[in-house]
Amino acid sequence: MSPNRGEEVTDVLALSKAAIVCNPQFVADARLWEHVVRRRSLIVRVFISAEKAMHWLRDAPA
Numbered sequence: 001m002s003p004n005r006g007e008e009v010t011d012v013l014a015l016s017k018a019a020i021v022c023n024p025q026f027v028a029d030a031r032l033w034e035h036v037v038r039r040r041s042l043i044v045r046v047f048i049s050a051e052k053a054m055h056w057l058r059d060a061p062a
Contacts, residue, residue: 017043
């Protein structure tokens with residue numbers, strides 16, 4: 001693997017986004033995970049509502 005391969009993968013992943021629907025019982029852990037992956041340039045949000053997650057996926061720019 002080339003030295004810049006990790007950066008290339010991150011660049012590709014940053015072009016898409018993901019919504020994670022989580023059980024409210026685990027939302028604190030999910031928010032920590034969300035923070036970590038967003039610091040790595042991934043577009044991810046954690047929701048407890050599938051409806052709100054779908055709205056974000058459809059309407060928020062990537």
